[in-house]
Amino acid sequence: MSTGQTLVFDGVTKHFGPVAAVEGLDFTVEPGRVTGFLGPNGAGKTTTLRMLLGLVAATSGTATIGGKAYRDLENPMRVVGASLEAAFHPGRSGRAHLAVTAAAAGIPRDRVTAVLEQTGMAPYADRRVGGYSMGMRQRLGLATALLGDPGVLVLDEPINGLDPEGIRWIRSFLQALAAEGRTVLVSSHLLSEVQQTVDDVVVIAGGKLRYVGTLAALEGTSTANGSVVDTPDRAVLIAALEAAGHDVRVEAEGLVVELAPVEVGRIALAAGVALSALAASGAGLEDEFLALVADPERAAEGGRQR
């Protein structure tokens, strides 16, 4: 395998006539980690990845792979594998698609068998791509990206269309690729889709950077500030919480109170009430993500925010 490379986006901007699709993006993507590239539909993700891969020229700024523009890479498919705009001839088998792609890039034929095995596509390799499910197409796109055994993988919405088993599989597969030292950049319009896979997060909206940092730091900003609590002695706990000055709502999941779980636990203990459930509630990570893409002024600690 070729080694993982750092991807550097430096002031990357793309205008399509009057449309500012991407505006001054500055961020880096490190090897050995899975990075989620997130934003709502139309945020500019695909345009940014296309600039990285030399498929569209930037209006200004640069996007480099290990310090080089894509067009200056000597063996691009061995350095970076991408599943962007994978167009498959419907009448060709998956194996034939991979063989043609490998031959065009001077990649040895034995890689075809290797990537078919790696992506679980071997059983379907000789079927026509036209009859493939969405999940099989995704796996074939991934197999194509892996042909050159590259150190960098750039995958556009790779989880989209996979069934639950496929999602579980790709999560651990992407993490394993990063653990080998590869750079893995994965786009998605849903944080929840990649939340269990990514180490780092880059969020864009309206073509602009909204957040760069670790997933852990973004999680730290989520504003969970209440509790859901339950007990066989509800009346006693409600009385104790109200006596301490807190309003209590009775909901399907239990008693909801705007107080941190540790404080709820203290009050319950003092009242001699045994708890059957106690959990934090409030805005979760997905809410935080939605707020981030909706409001450019929102501040998030721990990550760099624009």
Ligand SMILES: Nc1ncnc2c1ncn2[C@@H]1O[C@H](COP(=O)(O)OP(=O)(O)OP(=O)(O)O)[C@@H](O)[C@H]1O
């Ligand atoms: N070739 C083009 N000509 C004109 N406008 C374009 C072109 N390509 C993209 N755009 C515009 O640039 C903006 C960003 O689009 P882009 O496809 O990069 O977003 P995205 O984040 O990948 O969204 P999606 O998740 O929907 O694919 C959109 O407003 C889109 O309409």
